[in-house]
Every structure is written in structure tokens, then in C-alpha cells.
Amino acid sequence: MEWETIEVAREDHVAIVSFNRPEALNALSTQMAKDLINVLGYLEEKKDVWAAVLTGGKSRAFCVGADLKERKNMDTEQMKRQRALFVKAFKTVMNFPKPLIAAVHGYALGGGFEFALGCDFIIADETAVFGLPEVTLAIIPGGGGTQNLPRIIGKHRAKELIFTGRRISAPEAAAWGIVNRVVPEGELEKTYRELMKEITQNGPIALQQAKRAINFGVEVELDTGMAFEAECYNVCLTTEDRNEGLRAFNEKRKPVYKGC
Structure with a gap:
């Protein structure tokens, strides 16, 4: 375009x-x-x-x-x-x-x-x-x-x-x-x-969730920020990229992330 x-x-x-x-x-x-x-x-x-x-x-x-x-x-x-x-x-x-x-x-x-x-x-x-x-x-x-x-x-x-x-x-x-x-x-x-x-060698979903956690967290008191961070973490937890990251770490290779 x-x-x-x-x-x-x-x-x-x-x-x-x-x-x-x-x-x-x-x-x-x-x-x-x-x-x-x-x-x-x-x-x-x-x-x-x-x-x-x-x-x-x-x-x-x-x-x-x-x-x-x-x-x-x-x-x-x-x-x-x-x-x-x-x-x-x-x-x-x-x-x-x-x-x-x-x-x-x-x-x-x-x-x-x-x-x-x-x-x-x-x-x-x-x-x-x-x-x-x-x-x-x-x-x-x-x-x-x-x-x-x-x-x-x-x-x-x-x-x-x-x-x-x-x-x-x-x-x-x-x-x-x-x-x-x-x-x-x-x-x-x-x-x-x-x-x-x-x-961009890192997981794209993790990058977005880290940005969300930081941007929201700095504007609220610590306990609320920590709770929001946990929600952002949980978004990453169920992704295929997270599984790929674990596999790559254990196989001692570079991960191949796909954004899913």
C-alpha cells in the first residue's frame, strides 16, 4: 500500500x-x-x-x-x-x-x-x-x-x-x-x-504484553500493576511461541517464533 x-x-x-x-x-x-x-x-x-x-x-x-x-x-x-x-x-x-x-x-x-x-x-x-x-x-x-x-x-x-x-x-x-x-x-x-x-528475535506476543504491562503499570499503584502484569504474563503462557521458546532452550538452539 x-x-x-x-x-x-x-x-x-x-x-x-x-x-x-x-x-x-x-x-x-x-x-x-x-x-x-x-x-x-x-x-x-x-x-x-x-x-x-x-x-x-x-x-x-x-x-x-x-x-x-x-x-x-x-x-x-x-x-x-x-x-x-x-x-x-x-x-x-x-x-x-x-x-x-x-x-x-x-x-x-x-x-x-x-x-x-x-x-x-x-x-x-x-x-x-x-x-x-x-x-x-x-x-x-x-x-x-x-x-x-x-x-x-x-x-x-x-x-x-x-x-x-x-x-x-x-x-x-x-x-x-x-x-x-x-x-x-x-x-x-x-x-x-x-x-x-x-x-524482533524475541516473541512478538511477549513484546506486546510487556509493553502493555509497563504502560499500564506505571500509572497505577504497585499491587494493581502486579495484578495486571500477571494477566499479561498469562496471555503469553498459552501461546505456541512460549512452547517453542522452552523447546529451543532445552534443545540449545535459536527459537523460531511465529506470533501465535
């Missing part, structure tokens, strides 16, 4: 999802939001896709946030409809049930930073720049920035970044715990391919 503003490539059990508006530094347009929702919905249903990477493709930016040129001629009702669509796109990223990693090259600003924050974690190269500049335009982050960023780095540091609208480099983002790892320019693609190969 093809989409107007998103490119999707497949490598074994991995989908590489790339924003494809390089002429606009991958600014988030109405069409790009629609395409992203449709792409992730399509990949969610593909049983042979076990994990995905979100990238900026060939652009010198990951995503610079909302396309303000598109927005300048909108009336209030059109803007409200677009905002609802954008919120749906951000939630689609956050709720994607399979591992979804952001690989950031260049600018990740506003909604672009929020898309990255909505992924399971971020890797970046040395060119990456992160920021939530919305207050400089008299608005606030509206794609989860005020919610996801404090959960990652604490509310005080999040307030500093959001209140100032300041941009930070990849090394600073890594030091603050926003980015998992920073690699030299030109090595990002190699790095995420190696990382996704490492992830």
Missing part, C-alpha cells in the same frame, strides 16, 4: 515508517495526520509486523510540528476539526500495541517532539534538536507534551523546557533521560536496524 505523505518499508518483521514531506521539513499537515493514523492502523493488523520505527526519512528534520502555512487560512471551525484529527494521530502513536521506536535526525520540534515522546523510546544522531516552542506562539503543547515529558524527566525539568520553549541538543536530551542513545551522524539507520533485529 502507498500513502501520500508517509513511506513504509519492510525488513523481515520490522516496518520502517518515514514521514515524507521533506520540502516542508516534515511539518504535520492534515493529510500527514490522516496518513499516519491509517498507516499505524494497517500495521497493527499485520500479524507479520512485530515492531516499527518512526523516522524523518530523507528530510533534514524528523518533524518540525504543525504546518502553520496550511493553518494560516483556516477559520475557527476548520482549526478545531484539524486539532481533533491531530490529537487522534498523537494517540494512535501512543496506543500502538507493538514496539515503536523513534529514530530522530535533525529537528524534532513541537508536534514532532511529541510524536517521538509518544513512542516507546527515542534514539537520535548528533544532529537532533528537540523542543516544545508552543508558548512562543501563545499556545501550549497539544500532542501529549505536557503529559509525556513530565512522566519521563519529572515535572520541574519539563516545566523549564515548556515554559521557555527552549531547544536542546541530542546529548543534553540524553543526559536528561529523554533519549536512550546518541550516535554519530550517518549511523542512525544502521543503529536502529541493529536494535530492531535484536528486539
